[in-house]
Amino acid sequence: MSSGRIELKDVYRRYGATTALNGISLRIAEGSFTTLLGPSGCGKSTTLRIIAGLEPQSAGQVLIDGRDVAGLRAAERNVAMVFQSYALYPHMTVRQNINLPLAMRNMNVWQRLPLMDRLLASARDLAAAHRTKVREIASLLDIETLLDRKPSQLSGGQKQRAAVARALVRDPVAFLLDEPLSNLDVKLRLQMRGELVDLHQRTGRTFVYVTHDQAEAMSMSDQIAVMMDGSIVQSGTPRAIYERPATREIAAFVGxxxxxxxxxxxxxxxxxxxxxxxxxxxxxxxxxxxxxxxxxxxxxxxxxxxxxxxxxxxxxxxxxxxxxxxxxxxxxxxxxxxxxxxxxxxxxxxxxxxxxxxxxxxxxxxxxxxxxxxxxxxxxxxxxxxxx
Amino acid sequence: MTYRLPPAVGEALTNAWLVGPATVGMLVLIFGPVLAVAVLSFTDYQLGAQGFAWIGLENYTVLFTDPIGQRAVVNTLIYVAIVMPASMILALLVALGVHRVASWNATLAGVLRTAYFMPVAGTLVAMATVWQMLMHPNVGLFNQVLGLTGVPGQEWLSDRGIVLYSLAVIGIWETVGYNMVLFLAGLTAIPEHLYDAAEIDGVRPGWDRFWTVTWPLLGPTTLFVLVVTAARAFRVFETVATLTQGGPGFASDTLVYAMYREGFVYFKAGYASAVTMVFFVFVLTLTLVQFGVLERRVHYR
CATH class of the missing domain: 2.40.50.140 (Nucleic acid-binding proteins)
Known part of the structure; x- marks a missing residue:
């Protein structure tokens, strides 16, 4: 059983002549809630995408549980991601959305074909197990009644829950959240903030959270890494960052x-x-x-x-x-x-x-x-x- | 003191003013002529004649029983059955290719897109001349190449068994560019983050990804392409008129070409109207079926 310890060692990311990440080193402890905080364009989303395996780094290493994950696909790293825009598949119901990661991991091409859960014994057993799992996760996030709806029929908060459910269903070692609350209105954002913290405590998994909102970072994290211009300029507890900002820019950004x-x-x-x-x-x-x-x-x-x-x-x-x-x-x-x-x-x-x-x-x-x-x-x- | 209209009346007048001209135009230029053609199809009217007689369904009986009429109907259906799927599948493949090229070389993608779109922008009658050269039995490029490989050349445009398929190839060539541009627009509209999500969810690139994300999200585009392609394929005329005139021996006769021949060469306006009505019903039915069946299955965001 892997635990979700993530380490970045001197990670660079260059696009042609521009450098997006300028030597990022960061240790993310197992089960911690770590936030990458910074203004837009500072490279925090790029860092998250590199951890996820959606983008390759130009230099440096990403270690998950001590293992270099270079060349491993996102799913092989067993990390889950929640996107700012939720990225739910619009043509699938919530149930199908949540079920997809399970089907992709556990079933082969034939078992995934429509109606195979009626024809093939192996597909039937897997599909039944998946249905149970999907219901379990849905009840955890209180979206059981929405399972048969399409994403377009959901409100922002409900989409958010469905997206979290899809991330959760696979039992990943780490959750990567890319500005997941920024499309919600203020009230809902506060509520979801609390729910994410609860979820973190309940699952005990590593959360890596990207935001430009210092209040979110301060209120949710164990560890904040403040990023500016492609570098981590300070990392520490929210309190350390607030009380002992390393630079004038950080002091101005936080609070x-x-x-x-x-x-x-x-x-x-x-x-x-x-x-x-x-x-x-x-x-x-x-x-x-x-x-x-x-x-x-x-x-x-x-x-x-x-x-x-x-x-x-x-x-x-x-x-x-x-x-x-x-x-x-x-x-x-x-x-x-x-x-x-x-x-x-x-x-x-x-x-x-x-x-x-x-x-x-x-x-x-x-x-x-x-x-x-x-x-x-x-x-x-x-x-x-x-x-x- | 000026008199003011009640708001409801004023609004109604504004609406009528905005909608009116276009509606009148449609009635006079589309619905009127369709009605006139429908009426004419039940007569023996000849262009320029003083009078006409009602002959009921005789024009239609002739069209569907006379071997020449049947030929035109069957040929058109075969042509559509080839051109529609082939041009759509090819266009989708090309669009996927160009879309991928665009991610690493935008200039090359632009060149490819223009090249594929050229047949759409060009005059088909002029292009047909080029095809005539390519398909020439003696000096044409097709037979030259076949000759090099030792395969006997074909009479592409004068062999009764081949001519319709030759025209279908030109039809596909002509349609692929247009469909490709539509598919390309559809592909560009698929949000990148869905592919990211798919990657995270363990959807493998290639077939899995195409089937899980690309194809479903292309649904609205595909429906539109289907309708447009069907209408275009049914309308095939220019290549027939310039290359074969429906020959040899009506082997490449099609509905619209028959309509042109009967109406404007033989001046049999009544019979041509019946052909037009059949063509109209085909296209209308196909379109309605496509929208009825597919729109429910296609996801619109």
Whole structure:
């Protein structure tokens, strides 16, 4: 019984002069939910197709359970795939769609001919076993009543389930999912997200999930590999990626709210407005440093070290997003709670933030710096004052 | 103060204005003539004559009992029975080939497509002359090649046993290009991700893949090609008129050529109308059967 451990070793993919994948190396643990996250065109789908065997790599190795799968067809690798467009066969009923992988694996050309399940004993037994299996999978995904419908008669969510059922029926070692939720509306997407996580827990199989939606990646995965321009720029747990983004681009890509980026000179440990109350904890050699502050880490506090004036308030119900002009004419956005008095445009406002949550990046390369932003007065270190 | 029509009336007038001209055109130019021909087929009317007599079904009796009339009907059916399947199967094979070539060399695929489409774009009467040269008993390329291999040459266009099949070959050649372009469009419309899904599901390339994905999804295209090819094959005329004039001894006579000969050479408008009606009923029946039987089995997205 194979287990579904996948390893990519220095995989390249070139199309003529263009390089789509630039040396991808990734370990996907058995039974993990790994997400390849990145903007469109970053090579994440190509990586998935190479794992599936739908496309050959130009160089490098793909190992499944330690075995190099070069030259093995997709079905021989025993991986299943769910496509963004579902890719259900439109001329077949849901039942036939789910049954196809079984028939292809277990039956020969003659046994698959129509009516053979009535004429040939071997075909009859196999067909009966397949029918049972299809019913089992259909009940698992709650689509038993849809089995005799054609895909065109299904809603988006139902098509999605049918596609997952077809992937599941073969009992594959790994599931590859290529943006499976992006054609669904927001509500259904949230529901299917939960169902996929349940499915992952129930089957215990390896899931490799491709998406450009960071919220999906964060909420579902054990491991995220962030891809940009054909390379994996960071991989780790969702928490590691959110809290310790390796570059400015990753920091900006991950997170529900757009990241505030403020560029400051870094010649000395002192900082200009509006960060005059802060200093770098070490002397930096970089010319400039970009400070990345997530809008959600800024906590309004009367004794806050970051002072500004509210320019605009966007009320969203559970929270409000304030656009604040800080001293030195820097504009940032901050997420404010809505359970207390709501700020008005023109109000003075002060913020505190945990210095662990202020990310520092090199101004020219965008790489994460080890240095930290600390309050100049040691008494106020990591102060998160009372909410006003 | 201007008077405004009630919205329903205004809309109805707009609809009539939009649909009207085309409808009138169809009635005057299609349904009217069909009706006139149907009426004429029960008369002995001769083109230019002062009057005519009702002769009931006599024109039809002659067509189906007279050896010459029978010949035309049978020849047409044989011709259709050869040209329809052969040109469709060949066109599908060529389309599959060109489609595959297109995936690695688009330029070559374009050249092939143009080459196969050439007979459709060209004038068939001019092309027929070329075929006449090819099939010439003495200097024609066919017999020259046969001569090299030691096989005796054939009288392609003047042997009573061969002439109809020679015309069918030209008919196939003429139709393959058109059908190929239609099939090619159908193949291009099959979403690539279905082939990916098939690959994942263990469908092997070649026959399995063709049977599982390509053929079912080509259904609507195939139905359309079937109808168009049938109509074209039934209409065979140019090659007969230019190469054989229905000869030798009516061995290559067909319905439309008979219609032309009886109506425009012998001026027997009544009899020609009966031939036209038979032709019309054949094509109509075939089309209705095809749509009735196949449309239920063909999947439309």
């Amino acid at each position: 529900d709210h757009p990241l505030n980026l403020v560029e400051v000179p870094a010649r000395s440990r002192e900082l200009p407005e509006p960060f005059t109350s802060f200093a770098f904890d070490t002397r930096l050699t970089n010319d400039t440093v970009v400070i990345g502050l997530r809008p959600e880490v800024l906590v309004p506090a009367d004794d806050g070290l970051l002072a500004g004036r509210v320019a605009r308030i966007e009320y969203l119900g559970s929270e409000a997003v304030a656009t604040v002009v800080l001293a030195g004419d820097r504009t940032i956005r901050a997420v404010l709670p809505t359970h207390s008095v709501l700020r008005q445009p023109g109000d003075e406002i002060r913020f505190n933030f945990d210095s662990d949550h202020a990310h520092l990046f090199d101004g020219s390369t965008g790489a994460r710096l080890k240095a930290r932003l600390v309050p100049r007065s040691p008494l106020r270190a990591t102060a998160t004052g009372p909410v006003s």
